[in-house]
Amino acid sequence: MVEVWVPADRLLRPCSDPRTDISACSATAAAAETAPGVPDYRGFFAGLYVQSYSVNGAPWTRLGYTYDWDRHSATHRGASEFMVAPETGYTVAGRWPLEAYCTR
Template sequence: MKKQLVSLSKKLITLILGIILIFGLPMQKSLAACPENLQELQELFDIQLQRSYTRGVVDAAHAREDEIDNTLWSITSDNPDLIWREVDGKPQVLMVTWTAWNGYNDKVGEKMQLSREVWTTPVPQLQTFGSELSLNEDNLTLRLEQYLGLPPRNGKSKFVQMWVEPKDLFRPCPDPEINDTSCDLEFPDNVEPLHEEWVNDKILTSYGENGYPWTRLGYTYDWGSIATEIGGSEFVVSSGAEVEIDSVINTVEYVR
């Protein structure tokens, strides 16, 4: 019985501190509104999570020059942080996506043609970020959702690493180049019309109800950090690209 009370107390403390510290609620307001049972407190916590995420979506809709990050990971052979290999004389870089889809599970070590665009980050950027977190499984998953600009409790459960040829990658920005360390706010003069159309279509569909905080600046929107909005460097693998699945690893195992 004593152990159960201690466990319950720890959960209550974690939830209260999460609401106060992560979302900046005044101490007296949080305590005055403190529900009498854990379920109601969890509901309050989830409401604050959703509000924080929604604020991120609204903010991301208005990209500004002072939000440009000049330290994005570049996909270049001289970037020492990347993992490369060569197959039939063609370079391939290791990328990772977070998903709940089971279609990759039996494809490890095999090539597959993607039937849709896949949003990725370069390996090992996400592992480096996750290895610095000392959180339990639920909180770790939430922190990754925040870092990658995803809705809370969205159900993603595994990380899939894949080998990708650089020609099949582009940045989800007006400036799609992958070999530099920043994204411009405006389309370059030589941008492909199809890419300009892709960006404009995404703008129309990204920021409404059930939207995403797409920065258009080459990085994910970290809606859980007090210090910065800059998350991971993001790249899109084009639909129709042929990739090789390197591994499928559950969320917690991947980042620890």
């Protein structure tokens, strides 16, 4: 696990509303026109949708959190998803084996 520090105003969520101060998103098309570092957020969101659901795509909830693969989970929600705006500098705060990171 790698922990990085980035400016808060350069974070966004990969969901219909990219703001980071909300806790829920809908699975509809992007409502926001722009996001930090992404002047055409609607176009970006639509492109990510097409790419994610193509033959070689990867799972994407569009809801701001990852899939929870635990079939016994009551909520079926995983970790929150965040993206760093393009061309944003960052600082590596630390590196840990996954188990060590999750138990610290």
